[in-house]
Amino acid sequence: MSEMHATAAIAPDATATTRTKATTAVEMVGVNKWYGEFHVLRDINLKVLTGERIVVCGPSGSGKSTMIRCINRLEEHQKGQIIVEGTELTNDLKRIDEIRREVGMVFQHFNLFPHLTILQNLTLAPIWVRKMPKKKAEEVAMHYLKRVKIPEQANKFPGQLSGGQQQRVAIARALCMNPRIMLFDEPTSALDPEMIKEVLDVMVGLAEEGMTMICVTHEMGFARQVADRVIFMDAGQIIEQNEPHEFFTNPQHERTKLFLSQILK
């Protein structure tokens, strides 16, 4: 594993560039956001290429969740540009819906719909948003449920599943929309330790298939294994970014060094 990353270290973007035609999936230019007086995001500049896997880390309150939630407009930015798959995010509701269709998101607390069965959770958006026939949507849903290894739970309700299973359903739900980008907002933070691996395994599988992924996570093992780039944020700013091997072995900024020394024992 370290060998693979050692070669990649020469040119951080090289792997992404060679894998696809280097189209831009997400571009953030000078993005700023305030909650009232509080400046949560400060001058964020980030370009994510199609097929790239980005891991965002940083202390809590550093704005990392806010940043990725801006990408599908769950949070509104007040200054700067966010361009997703060539479409700029503005107040235009149509555009926002268009972008959300192409961007899947997985939340810390799963946010499954408790009044619907697992299968209904998965088929709802394809049927209502993509106008897919019910039969076809159910086929797609079962395909992804098999992929996250819980097809036998299809007719249960979310409340009857374990946290790890619920999170895998949440990933499958996002995949059913056939998104071009996947956002993960601390997907394993609310899970019991023994369930983290089953969720990470699914995410690693996705990464290996070339899905464009932006993950806010504290799973440094995951970052080492699959990330093309690791981004470290603090106080609403991007402090440092690098390919994982360099990032972990040779951090430059004092703040990064401190953070890493605290989480890597």
Next chain:
Amino acid sequence: MSDLQAQTDLFFVRRELATQEAPPAMTVGPAAWVKRNLFSTPGNSILTIIGIALIVLIVPPIINWAFINAVWTGTDRTACIAEGSGACWAFVKAEFAQFIYGRYPDAERWRVNVMFALLLLGLVPMSIPSAPFKRLNVLYLFIVFPVVSYYLLTGGFGLSVVETPLWGGLMLTVVVSYVGIVFSLPAGILLALGRRSAMPAVRFVCTAFIEIVRGIPLITVLFMSSVMLPLFLPQGVNFDKLLRALIGVALFASVYMAETVRGGMQAVPKGQYEGAKAVGLSYWPMMRLIILPQALKLVIPGIVGIFIALFKDTSLVYIIGLFDLLGIVRTNFADPNWASPETPATGLVFAAAVYWVFCFAMSRYSQYVERRLNTGRKR
């Protein structure tokens, strides 16, 4: 440390199983139940004795009045004026048809019966969860039934016209409360959505409407609709009095419904909105498929509470000269044929019993629905 070890057994293995024994006396059986529930403490014993005394004091006279001394047969007041006679049920029996139909013409009363039958035809399958065609059923109850009933009761399909001032009794109560319920649920949901809208103008209008109507008593709304509304209408334009009452009741119920529904929407976690948005649902599908089903489920007790209050509040239409069940019962108190000391009490008890049956049924059904919807979604 060594002291502690000396006092405890470090090592234990059970050699023979403990046998099952009967529980100690006075912990099971009726005597134990009485002791635990009625005489557990001195204070509770006193309350129990007071309670029994009240029952002894109150219940026999009621039974005497309602059944033993009651007058069951008779053709006019003479039967009921005898010294010591109880409830005058003969009065209720004689005027029963009027209590149900009001002054609706005798020859046309079958139309009201058909209306009741059509209502049951919609309500019964609706309240049985396993009955099919729920969507059509809702459509029937909310659109087909009200429209058909309108023509059936007022005249239409070649039927003779029956003016609304002739309507009355239980039939009027059912009509007013049904219209209130059918109108207030969708209107209340829309108002609740409006009050939580991101659009300032919509939010302002809905909030203002809700707060204004909610701040006025229903009696005032009814008075205004019957007394003041005609002042603003051009000469010759005359609104039907019943229609005015219906509008008043419906608007009034809507704002309460709006606040209840809004409470439910606030109780739905923010994550549900985000989850729905993240899969690409736009506003209306998100509300219809994700938020409202959960919000309404949370406030079923509140919604049914409004229905029950509405059903009883319809008796206020008496104030503008419409005779609903209570109103028609009260007008009969003055009937010289039946005037007796026991007539008012009997009539009121009868009216109360009818209201109670309807409201209790609604209440029990809402509890049943709550229990049913709770299965499978415990978190």
